Each structure stands twice: as structure tokens, then as C-alpha cells.
Amino acid sequence: MILGLLKEHGKENRVALLPEIVKTFTDMKVEVLVEKGAGENAFTPDGDYEAAGAKIGSRADVFKKSDVLLQIQPPADEDIQKIQKSQVWISAFNPLWDTDLVKTFLKDGVTTFSLDLIPRTTRAQAMDILSSMATVSGYLAVLEAASKLPTFFPMFMTAAGTIRPANVLILGAGVAGLQAIATSRKLGAQVQVFDVRSAVKEEVKSLGGKFVEVEGATEDKAAGGYAVEQTEEYKQKQQQAINDIAAKSNVVICTAQIPGKKAPLLLPAEAVERMKPGSVIIDLAASTGGNCELTKNDETVVNNGVSIIGQSNYPSQMPMDASKMFGKNVLNFMKLMITEEGALNLNFEDDIVKGTCITHSGEIYNERVKSLFENK
Known part of the structure; x- marks a missing residue:
């Protein structure tokens, strides 16, 4: 051959x-x-x-x-x-x-x-190439967010006062999300994580992240570990929780995708409007529409001082x-x-x-x- x-x-x-x-x-x-x-x-x-x-x-x-x-x-x-x-x-x-x-x-x-x-x-x-490449994406997403953020990631105690650690919200706790948690924690950030799959809660906690629970998620064991479509009632509760946490976050890393379908919209424009100027959003789902409503694939969009980076191929950068x-x-x-x-x-x-x-x-x-x- x-x-x-x-x-x-x-x-x-x-x-x-x-x-x-x-x-x-x-x-x-x-x-x-x-x-x-x-x-x-x-x-x-x-x-x-x-x-x-x-x-x-x-x-x-x-x-x-x-x-x-x-x-x-x-x-x-x-x-x-x-x-x-x-x-x-x-x-x-x-x-x-x-x-x-x-x-x-x-x-x-x-x-x-x-x-x-x-x-x-x-x-x-x-x-499993998806897991291998997601490991690279989760790692580089955090590094790019840290490089673009106008503040430090870790807490610093200095003669000039205390610098508070960055607040990071990670949407999706698959391989990319878990790697993003680990890398963010190593850099000293405080991390909150959202995922519709309750099974990943312990993994999130073991890496030092705080799991955001929203009751009523639909789970399907036949989906092979992937997320599945949710009910409208759940989506509304989910949206409110994400919006509230995103408003207090310095960094949001979006990793949620559903195979064969458009990426779920988790961060609407109004949520971005509530975020602090200087904040950074990294959207790894950009090639399938993005988790953020304002994402454009392979582009950086700045809205009200918030940078939205649509990047679906970080592995090419390593x-x-x-x-x-x-x-x-x-x-x-x-x-x-x-x-x-x-x-x-x-x-x-x-x-x-x-x-x-x-x-x-x-x-x-x-x-x-x-x-x-x-x-x-």
C-alpha cells in the first residue's frame, strides 16, 4: 500500500x-x-x-x-x-x-x-482527533485571552495595593473547556463553568472551577458524551444565569457545539453589552455560527470595548x-x-x-x- x-x-x-x-x-x-x-x-x-x-x-x-x-x-x-x-x-x-x-x-x-x-x-x-485538537484549542484560547486582557490574570499583593484575579467564564466543559479551566487556574484566575451535562461537574471541580448549575437540562446517554438540544424553558433559565455571570466576567471562553448543527447561542448581544469594557470573549465555535451572537469567524470584533475573537483553528497556531x-x-x-x-x-x-x-x-x-x- x-x-x-x-x-x-x-x-x-x-x-x-x-x-x-x-x-x-x-x-x-x-x-x-x-x-x-x-x-x-x-x-x-x-x-x-x-x-x-x-x-x-x-x-x-x-x-x-x-x-x-x-x-x-x-x-x-x-x-x-x-x-x-x-x-x-x-x-x-x-x-x-x-x-x-x-x-x-x-x-x-x-x-x-x-x-x-x-x-x-x-x-x-x-x-480521537477531536479531543487532541480541543486540548490545543482550550490551552491557546486562555493564553490569547490573557494577552489581550488589560489586566492581570492572577491576584497580586503589591506595595501599590492588591490586584484582584481575573474572573473567567467557560461555556462548555468538553475537552477544550476542561483544558481552558486547567490553564486559567494555573494562571491564577477565578473560573466558573457552565455545561448542560451534569456528569462533568466533578471534573470541573477537580480542576478548580466552580460549576454553574441550572436545573432541568435534557441529557441523552446515546449522544456519546456530546451536548443535545434543550427545551425552551431550560434555555430561558440558562440564558439568564449566563448573562448574569458574563456581566461580572473579564473573560468568556465559548466552546459549546452540537455535532451537525449550528452552535448554540449562549451569549446574546445584550449580554455582551452588559460586560465591562476591556473584557475578552474567545469563541471556539466560530466556524459553526459561534456561541456569541456577535462572533465572526476568523475575525476580531470590538463592541462597546469588548473584544470578541472568533477562532476555530487554534491547533494551526501550534x-x-x-x-x-x-x-x-x-x-x-x-x-x-x-x-x-x-x-x-x-x-x-x-x-x-x-x-x-x-x-x-x-x-x-x-x-x-x-x-x-x-x-x-
């Missing part, structure tokens, strides 16, 4: 595999063909890939010769037509959101795997470690599909392989994606 590693397009600085992971693949008798310059934005020269046993080729070579095509981002429009029916495409293309791309893959008969839909099971934890984590997840996943002889084996008897497969032989394999098309 030939595994083709593509260079990312746009502003993406990560690369799907670093040389240390390439070496593991070559030891597994897999030939790795790397597009020239694929790792340069992650500070990894072509020579490092060659030293790990990979071959370097042009983008055209990778598309022409590879059995499996690998990159982080979805294919660019000009690349979709280059994917051959006999090839397998692996990336993170958010098929619950980008259904048009799924339709294209179906029409073209391409076999695709979307790494952002790896089942959230104990066995699949070592393959390309070396983010690429290292992503590549290890990819390796653990692909081990399920590589034989001892280094051949590709699409074992759909494996629940992780089947659950991550989006299209194959003109059919949709992932049940959640399939349900979107059946309900239309």
Missing part, C-alpha cells in the same frame, strides 16, 4: 504526519509518499521525511500513485476531481455539517473516512505538537486497516472502521450521516 501525505491548503500550518510517525508506517511495510514541502509550515523539512523512509514527490505524483490520500483539511474544490475511484480519502471534513461534500463523494463513488467522526468509545480514545498528536491518532486508526504485509484491509466488521467511514461503493456507512439524508 502507498500512503500519500498531502500538503495542507489555505492557512493551515499543521501536517497530518510527522517523520516519527512515517517511520512507524514504513516499519509496517507501508510505502509513504510525501508531497514536497508538506511539513514546512510545521517546521519539518523534506529531508526529515526522507530520513524516516518516505519518498518525496509532487502533488500530482501523490494523487496519481497513492492508494490512500491523507490530509487534515477537507479537499479543496480543485482537488476533488483528482481523487480516483480506487483511492481512499482520509481527512476531517465534518460530514454532519458539509453534506454537499458528502453528496459529491457519493456521486463520484469515492471511499472516504472522516476522522472527526471516530466513535467516542474507550477503545477509540487513542484515535503546528508542531498539534501535528504530533494528530499523527499519532491517525496511526492508531490506520493500524485497524493495515495487514501484516502492509496491505490495505477495509475491515467493516470493526465498529471503529465502519463508524468512521462516510462513503464507500456509492453508499453512506456512518449511521449519523446516513440519517441526515434519510430525513431529507
Whole structure:
């Protein structure tokens, strides 16, 4: 099998595999063909890939010769037509959101795997790119908030008086939210956390955060640890609680998302109006509409002195470690599909392989994606 590693397009600085992971693949008798310059934005020269046993080729070579095509981002429009029916495409293309791309893959008969839909099971934890990348996002969100805030994060006792610690509100206690709690506490801030899932309360408290409880939340064990849609009555109570706490906060970090749907609106414009000038909002859900009503993806909006930063791709700003984590997840996943002889084996008897497969032989394999098309 030939595994083709593509260079990312746009502003993406990560690369799907670093040389240390390439070496593991070559030891597994897999030939790795790397597009020239694929790792340069992650500070990894072509020579490092060659030293790990990979071959370097042009983008055209990778598309022409590879059995499996690998990159982080979805294919660019000009690349979709280059994917051959006999090839397998692996990336993170958010098929619950980008259904048009799924339709294209179906029409073209391409076999695709979307790494952002790896089942959230104990066995699949070592393959979970969402958790890995959310760790980076939660960490960097706090650092950017601290750098933009016109006050200190920790409390200081000085000859000039006492500096009170920053108040941080974190919306959503998934992996990004939990990392944001840990980082905020290490920097000395006081942290309050909101999440509709009561199960995360103990995790929040263990990291030093105060869990904000709003009674009446709907929870669904079948949602695989994700948040679900809530009743209108609950949303009203939730909104009032968030608005009141946000008004007293110096920093709000928004991380709440629902797979396949627009991000829940948790911070309306009127709540932002009540916040103190100089406050900072970091919205990690910007690419799916944002938790803040005033968020614009990849932009910073200033409203009444409050900075609203829409940023959905912090991992690209830490390309070396983010690429290292992503590549290890990819390796653990692909081990399920590589034989001892280094051949590709699409074992759909494996629940992780089947659950991550989006299209194959003109059919949709992932049940959640399939349900979107059946309900239309």
C-alpha cells in the first residue's frame, strides 16, 4: 500500500504526519509518499521525511500513485476531481455539517473516512482527533485571552495595593473547556463553568472551577458524551444565569457545539453589552455560527470595548505538537486497516472502521450521516 501525505491548503500550518510517525508506517511495510514541502509550515523539512523512509514527490505524483490520500483539511474544490475511484480519502471534513461534500463523494463513488467522526468509545480514545485538537484549542484560547486582557490574570499583593484575579467564564466543559479551566487556574484566575451535562461537574471541580448549575437540562446517554438540544424553558433559565455571570466576567471562553448543527447561542448581544469594557470573549465555535451572537469567524470584533475573537483553528497556531498528536491518532486508526504485509484491509466488521467511514461503493456507512439524508 502507498500512503500519500498531502500538503495542507489555505492557512493551515499543521501536517497530518510527522517523520516519527512515517517511520512507524514504513516499519509496517507501508510505502509513504510525501508531497514536497508538506511539513514546512510545521517546521519539518523534506529531508526529515526522507530520513524516516518516505519518498518525496509532487502533488500530482501523490494523487496519481497513492492508494490512500491523507490530509487534515477537507479537499479543496480543485482537488476533488483528482481523487480516483480506487483511492481512499482520509481527512476531517465534518460530514454532519458539509453534506454537499458528502453528496459529491457519493456521486463520484469515492471511499472516504472522516476522522472527526471516530466513535467516542474507550477503545477509540487513542484515535480521537477531536479531543487532541480541543486540548490545543482550550490551552491557546486562555493564553490569547490573557494577552489581550488589560489586566492581570492572577491576584497580586503589591506595595501599590492588591490586584484582584481575573474572573473567567467557560461555556462548555468538553475537552477544550476542561483544558481552558486547567490553564486559567494555573494562571491564577477565578473560573466558573457552565455545561448542560451534569456528569462533568466533578471534573470541573477537580480542576478548580466552580460549576454553574441550572436545573432541568435534557441529557441523552446515546449522544456519546456530546451536548443535545434543550427545551425552551431550560434555555430561558440558562440564558439568564449566563448573562448574569458574563456581566461580572473579564473573560468568556465559548466552546459549546452540537455535532451537525449550528452552535448554540449562549451569549446574546445584550449580554455582551452588559460586560465591562476591556473584557475578552474567545469563541471556539466560530466556524459553526459561534456561541456569541456577535462572533465572526476568523475575525476580531470590538463592541462597546469588548473584544470578541472568533477562532476555530487554534491547533494551526501550534503546528508542531498539534501535528504530533494528530499523527499519532491517525496511526492508531490506520493500524485497524493495515495487514501484516502492509496491505490495505477495509475491515467493516470493526465498529471503529465502519463508524468512521462516510462513503464507500456509492453508499453512506456512518449511521449519523446516513440519517441526515434519510430525513431529507
